[in-house]
Amino acid sequence: MMHVTRVWDMGYVNFNPLLIRSSQLSPCSNVLCSPTSSFSISRGSSTATSLSSSVRNFNFENRRRYHKYKEGQYHFPNDEPEQEREDMKHHMIVALCDSKLHNEAINSPQNFLDIDTGTGVWAIEMGETYPEADIEGIDLSAIQPQFVPPNVRFIVDDAEARWLYANDSVDYIHLRHMAPSIKDWPKLLSQAYRTLKPGAWLEIQDIVPECQCDDGTMPPGQQYAPAKMMDLIKDGLAQFGVDLRAGKSHEGRIKAAGFQNLVHDTKKVPVGTWPKDSRLKSIGSYARAVIYDGLHGNTIGPFTRGLGWNPVEVEIFLVQCRKEMLDDSVHPHIFYHSYSAQKPLAKE
Template sequence: MPSPVAQSPPKAEEAEAVAHQAETTIEVGGSESDTGYESEWASSVSTSVSSSVRDYTFENGRRYHKYSEGRYLFPNDESEQEREDMKHAMVLNLCGGRLHYAPLDNPQSVLDIGTGTGIWAIDFGDEYPSASVLGVDLSPIQPSWVPPNVKFMVDDAESPWIYPINNFDFIHLRHLASSLKDTPALINQAMVNLKPGGWIEMQELYFDLSSDDDSIPEAHAFSKWLTFVRQGLETFGVDLLSPAKTQDRLKDAGFENVTERIFKVPIGTWPKNQTLAKVGLYGQAMCVDGLQGNSMKTFTKGLGWTADEVEVFLVDVRDSFKDRKVHSYLTFRVCYGQKPVGGV
């Protein structure tokens, strides 16, 4: 199953411009208008697909996972799955089609934590046909038809792992900052289960809105929304700004050759660079389409709002995306490190 953009990767020169964008100012364009589940190891905490795992809960018209209910606060229904695949397309455009930055050498055993729709695992399995790729997630929402070297399993990555130690060549995590409650513990666990010389890579959006030209109004509704989301998640023990700590956490866990790359993700099609304008189109759609699903449990259960209060507030948030004079962006942080060849 190819990714939505796999057949039209960015031009090399555009990708190069994107790769160094965190160190440069994004030039604004001249117009303000828009242009098969299987368990490899028996586990008391890992659950193969069964009728109970396929149960869901419903709230405010959205569907949520049932296994480890409440661990993940956001929907897993079809509209959210489409948004997750769109985020994958956005990241591929942003990173010049690359699925990873860790310098892998013929990986044979790969773990994708929080695999979601499984789209990254499927693409990775296609790119590395000799690798065995296992994607784990709380929700059984991945497709049945996948490459023969890709398998999925329902599991809670923050429960004790029972995978063999020194087993994986590569452990990949993406878009999990909004759900992990103890990231250092997960990193330490990854260290145990990686082979000596294996790599971990964490890819996360950093939800703090910025601009290079101070064009974000003080009363910007989307900025307010981000603040409320961070505050709501804090009540559940989740630090949405934790990606800023990843580099130090990998080093503290004993990883070597730790490297961080930071990219700018425009919100809107305002960049002059066409690749970044395309990324910005994805970025804005990612934000707008996720407003209701990302707000409901976070605001009602975390901040004590009513569902009606949330919907009224979201009207202003949606309107804030229509202001083409705002040249805002989030950042996307890629951080990877290597387990010492001699082990730890």
């Protein structure tokens, strides 16, 4: 597996004051009024508490570790192998996007919100790039590093629950790789719209796991095991109301939420080292490693929970997937989708 430097190897000295927010908890407003953060929380029903031991706990299933807070809502693991893979995926996306962390120009940055922050790698790099900004990352899992830049903090919360941020309070909202976890996109986008300041930007990034091929080297339909695997993950998540490939159809949802100046960009992502171009070959190597290293973690939940497979059946199926993924005579690719949209300026 490709080595990725973890964020806690970078020598940060600021301790991450990880919090949990939930409408089910007792009010503790002082936690959210830290002078190190300029985020504005709606006080009508704002509740918070210091991170409880129950959120630090995890569930274990089929030799993988999962989130405990609102258990079962996300069907993929959060253990060390998965964290390494997620960081690798981040570096692949940055390479694909010519080393850019975001699409739209940011002037006088203040409050950035990273929804489903995962390991927090994007939030941390943004904190380094914009030291005068406040960066807040939200995730169901408390897996982010303890030592982070002084302008970065992480919250344990559910992106599909009611957001507690005040109206018109955030300058930039970033959502990446959220298709495998979101059931109600209109609700999520409505909350993002309400929270953003007039003129502020929303950015959504997703890789759509759907094998395609331009040169006829990939067997058709589900004869290619990796393509069948992606289709089965989609089918498994569909049992829980999740659309794995929502990332290719956000335009209508974003417009319906009220956003304007929408830009939808797509990029082809080769899977494997078959491209002749050195840059694409490097990206393809990343992509194959991201998928290969995630074969067990990405399938075991959707297959057993959603499709009713037993773990042995999953392992047997993955043998063929691993074999075919290493065959560079097949030239598959997937697509990366990026959406940028702006909340209209307030009417004078």
